[in-house]
Amino acid sequence: MAALEGAFPGLTPPEPPLADGGLVLRVPREEDVPWIVRGCRDPEVPRWTTIPADYTEALGREFVDETAVDWAQGTNARFAIVLDGAGAGMVGLHRLAAGQVPDVGYWVGHWARRRGVATLAARLVVDWAFRDLGLDALALRTMVGNAGSEGVAAALGFTRGPVRRTGAGDRCGDVDLHFWTLSRESWAGG
Numbered sequence: 001m002a003a004l005e006g007a008f009p010g011l012t013p014p015e016p017p018l019a020d021g022g023l024v025l026r027v028p029r030e031e032d033v034p035w036i037v038r039g040c041r042d043p044e045v046p047r048w049t050t051i052p053a054d055y056t057e058a059l060g061r062e063f064v065d066e067t068a069v070d071w072a073q074g075t076n077a078r079f080a081i082v083l084d085g086a087g088a089g090m091v092g093l094h095r096l097a098a099g100q101v102p103d104v105g106y107w108v109g110h111w112a113r114r115r116g117v118a119t120l121a122a123r124l125v126v127d128w129a130f131r132d133l134g135l136d137a138l139a140l141r142t143m144v145g146n147a148g149s150e151g152v153a154a155a156l157g158f159t160r161g162p163v164r165r166t167g168a169g170d171r172c173g174d175v176d177l178h179f180w181t182l183s184r185e186s187w188a189g190g
Contacts, residue, residue, distance in 0.1 A: 007098045008074030008133065018079070018124040023117065025079035025091065025124055028067050032080050033060035035087035039109035048146045049107055081108065081121045088112035091121040093129055093138075101181075102129065104140045106152070118152045126156055130184045140180040150178065158182045 018025040028036065039045060040055035052059070070076035078092035089108035096102050104126060108118045129135045140158050142149040153160065158180035165176050 007096045007100075009072075011071050011074040011077060011096070013071065013077075013079075014128060014132065018128055020120055020124060022084040023088075023120055023124075024082045025121060026082060027071065028064045028078060028080040028090070030061065030064055032087050033057055033064060035109065036060045036063065036080075036090070039087075039089060039107065042110045044110065045107050048143050048149060049105075051107070077125075079121070079125065081106075081112075081117060083112055083115075083117055088117050089121070091118070091125050093125060101137050101139045102135060104129075104138055106149075113148070118148070119155050122152055122156055126182065126187065130187050135184065137181060137183045140182070141177045142180065144176040144178060153178075153180045156182065157186060157188065159186075 013027050034057075037055055037057055037060045040051045040060070041053070043053070045051050046053040046055070067076070067078045070078065075096050076092060076094050077096065078090060080087055081089040081091055087109070089106060089112060091104075091106040094103045094105050104122055106118050106122050108121075126138060129138060138158075140153050140156075142153060144163055150160070159182065161179040161181060163176050164179055166174060
């Protein structure tokens with residue numbers, strides 16, 4: 001399979017890392033695999049994302065390894081959300097391929113939910129995408145009924161578009177999604 005042509009080949013994580021108070025975004029590491037697996041096995045994560053319900057340690061290690069490749073190719077920019085020194089979830093920009101509007105995606109482990117973690121982490125990534133990467137627009141997809149993620153998107157200033165049914169070949173499967181958009185011009189820091 002040919003490598004996806006990234007819009008940002010050789011992309012490197014921000015240095016210093018994106019941070020706000022006790023929340024730091026950094027590249028996932030091998031030692032993160034146990035909490036990544038624990039978070040992905042929470043029934044709410046596969047319910048609202050494309051992450052499989054039977055997430056294994058092998059998948060966690062593969063995710064960490066693929067993340068490094070994705071950064072180098074400039075196709076995805078994934079961050080571990082670290083809150084007060086402990087892993088809390090993931091956030092990132094997906095589909096950084098030339099000619100596409102990148103997606104913002106995130107999940108937060110049950111132990112860190114309802115504390116504004118997803119909103120703050122996504123706000124840092126959106127600001128970085130517009131300020132440092134110079135992107136003109138971002139997208140965000142939420143499955144219909146995912147009130148938590150819809151609240152994050154709204155808090156960041158994304159505009160909700162119509163519901164679209166994805167096809168079985170889409171990475172989200174055959175589901176109804178809200179497609180949200182945000183332009184650099186309308187971004188005011190969330």
